[in-house]
């Protein structure tokens with residue numbers, strides 16, 4: 001366990017903004033987490049930090065940041081079709097996916113190369129290329145910050161939804177997830193290549209978990225900026241969901257608007273398209289701009305401050321609302 005006071009957060013967030021934390025504690029064992037939390041008088045606010053790939057710091061954090069680094073991947077059950085694995089929160093999500101691919105365990109290959117740690121994956125029910133965490137999720141273990149009681153929550157109890165879960169509502173800032181259990185498949189035939197970029201490249205070919213993972217990685221590398229080169233948090237906004245009457249209104253006014261039907265009453269609209277239509281594609285203000293290949297990604301070209309990024313994001317939000325009467329909602333946590 002290492003405690004650093006007045007700690008620079010620059011290397012702890014993928015926007016690469018240089019704010020400070022009053023205290024940052026790096027913890028690599030769950031036992032040390034209990035020791036730390038029980039000694040702490042808990043007057044200070046607390047934030048659990050994974051890879052910092054979904055957080056925008058706009059000011060110093062006047063509290064305690066817990067950076068959880070516990071490691072381990074354990075195969076805890078197995079039958080002829082599936083394996084149940086328990087993965088510690090401090091594992092890198094992509095290292096875990098690569099482990100699954102190497103062992104020929106299916107289910108997470110579409111989620112290759114998503115930055116961040118395993119412990120954060122349930123928070124927003126990470127998703128990509130037609131798969132969400134909830135599709136393979138079994139349960140997660142953790143600690144309630146106030147009482148220090150341990151918990152284990154099932155998939156149903158986590159209330160997963162599009163980029164959300166109970167950890168963003170009832171349990172917001174109340175829990176520390178210490179491990180996640182996932183059910184992976186041994187099947188060699190149960191693939192999801194419905195997503196356009198995957199179908200185009202893989203349809204008709206003999207599929208393997210590795211081929212799908214490799215293709216996802218190729219597409220992601222061509223579309224998304226590497227935070228090491230350009231600070232970013234992936235999609236800044238969620239794709240907005242509108243009801244049928246709003247959808248009909250939009251379709252009448254903007255016949256090209258891309259959408260995805262969720263059910264008979266709800267439609268998901270492409271936030272990237274909305275932003276693109278507002279001419280933000282090549283816009284740059286000081287060190288902040290949108291990524292040329294993907295307008296949903298806001299990037300730090302160098303030394304942008306968190307406040308500059310937030311200001312730019314708010315400008316996008318206001319313009320989209322002005323043109324489409326759609327309120328974009330941030331996917332990124334703003335602090």
Ligand SMILES: Cc1cc2nc3c(=O)[nH]c(=O)nc-3n(C[C@H](O)[C@H](O)[C@H](O)COP(=O)(O)OP(=O)(O)OC[C@H]3O[C@@H](n4cnc5c(N)ncnc54)[C@H](O)[C@@H]3O)c2cc1C
Nearest residue numbers: 050051052053054115116117119120126127128177233234
């Ligand atoms: C280039 C790029 C591409 C991306 N692509 C995708 C994508 O395709 N799909 C997608 O869903 N996301 C994507 N993201 C967003 C991000 O990678 C995910 O949200 C990821 O799960 C965040 O993990 P993290 O460890 O960095 O979390 P952090 O940013 O550190 O934290 C995010 C939230 O989780 C909480 N948290 C973190 N760990 C714990 C824990 N152990 N217990 C309790 N709370 C915790 C934090 O307090 C915070 O509220 C992308 C980001 C980048 C930079």
